[in-house]
Amino acid sequence: MMLIKLDINKNYILKTGPVLDGSQGCIINGAGNIFIEAGRIAAVTPGGDTGFPFTDPRREIVHLDLEGLTVLPPLVDCHVHLALDGKDFAAARKRWEQPEPIARQVQSELADTLERGILAVRDGGDRAGIGFATREQVTTGNLAGPVIRSPGFALRQPGTYGAFLGRGVEMDKLPETLDQLAQSGVNLVKVIVSGVVSFKEYGRVGPLLYTAAELNAIVQGARARRLPVMAHASSDAAVRLALEAGVDTVEHGYFLSREALQQMAAKGSAWIPTVIPVAARLNCRSENGGPDRQERLVLERTVARQLAMISEAISLGVTLGVGTDAGATGVEHGSGYLEELALYRRAGLAPAEIIRCATLNGAHILGLDWGVIKPGRPAALIAVTGNPLADIAALETVKYAILP
Template identity: 45%
Template structure:
């Protein structure tokens, strides 16, 4: 993979053999993407393009250019390999910095130009955001939540300090806003368990508490993403007016219809469950639990297909850092789970680009190849509309800073 940096003075013409622009049903052939002063200035057929003396050219014949990919749910402070070792590194500044830098680099090398971090108790994702912004380490744009809003004594102690009442919820959110988080993450339910099919950890907040969190975040201009599983949890989240449902295992068709009507984003994170059976630790699960994992995965895939049919705003997110979900590397896994569920490749790519950009608050900047947008692009060998696997190893990644 070759990494090309774009700065505000860059004047560059990309001679693309093929282009998928983030919106179309098909690829356009023989296109010039003109970048002027660090922004996309024009997208034209090659036969109509005029060569400018001060513009460098890169010949991408035989390659397909498309918007850089976006992962809407990651945890940079976890590595997907060893949860306890990741937590231990948080208290070792050099080790945790090196691990974060590796996660950022791996994400970029796999074609991710933006990621949204779902939080960690130390707020390390805020550091990572600044490292990328200042150029200390290469990486995708980081949309940061800092720490998650959790209930003390419930699931998620590694994500946030825990709250006890509406006053502490408002206090935590005010502190996060003061640290300039991009979005607010709230943990509404526990995890999916593998003891019994459909079993989920208990709800953390009641309706009034969750409404307090959403109101405080929205008043500060911050969208709210919620970790939530179970139909009861999704009902609670939708009633509170959250902006995106993260995970959403065991939600219902009626809830999908509500989400479609309201424009609520859904980030289904199939890999967070399914990839547990792809690691060397798969044998740690008894056969009965492995069966529940497979059934849970299949149920989620069925609901993704239904969500697509209903017009829900689907967004690709992997939960990278969860067991068996690796930064950058596991992104293709998530795309393929959707495709095997019956979602067309072009719809998956939109969920990975233009819709994901909107969910991250980056609409108008990323997710499309059109004038005025940032030139955060990837070039792959082959047509991703025909074979998503060509995204596994981008030939080139263009990133601005």
């Protein structure tokens, strides 16, 4: 895969194959050209039309040959953990205190992410601030990587689930903590609303960790500081609590109900289902610490229900983003994304709908003006072999990634 970082002082002419738009889920242009000026799309033209009146024709023109490749908006992973590698949780945690090893780990993760055409990610936070520090390194150009949105660390009740995600914050310290986060430059607030899903007992989820009044205070406090809120919430009660409080996105959402999805659609909140962390557990053999027969049955039922609710969400008009929880055990950065897309296909979503979730919806959730290929939009693009509308697996063959 070739990564191209656009120079805003140059003009570009891309000779392309079919152009696939994330908003329409269809080919909007056959083989043709995309003209780029100052990092933005200036025109999309058919066939042999290679002439375009650039605003400043004195700039150097760079020609890129993407003929025969399908061009589309970049993929977006709405939920990752850059502080974890998905291979060994304990080993990754130890590296948090070792600057050189954690730097190598993160650099490898970012390379794997870009290699898959994932040009933006939203980090789910970590207690050590590694995801946030990585965002700073990428933003300043000291490290090659995708666009990163980070909450710094997650908010959680003291003594409850999520010690690796963030420190416990007493409610009387909430305003001070939110001020600190906002002043540090985080992109969003992450809050842990519930415990986690059991792999051994079907339908069991850790308890609610906030009251309605407490969660309302967190969301309103974030709003006052112009920060969106992502909520870790599984169980129908946790999802409904998060939605009533007005969170922007629900993360995981296992065992939510149709009524919760209807509420989600009405409120305009987005859902990031993160199926692959549970499904990945099924790939572990029992003799290597994987699930026994009973646990496997629980996992299979849990995955099947989540896929059914994904299909239901689409039918109800819920905005779905694609998030992998990359860094969770068994979910590696980059490759885990393609596995999540395959699960969406198993859920019955058409390739066009999956592409919309992976591109336009993801960009919207991260606050990026990507996902649509038309004049005036940032020229964030990828080029793949084959037609993803015919076979979503074509997204596995990214040949070029272009970042403005």
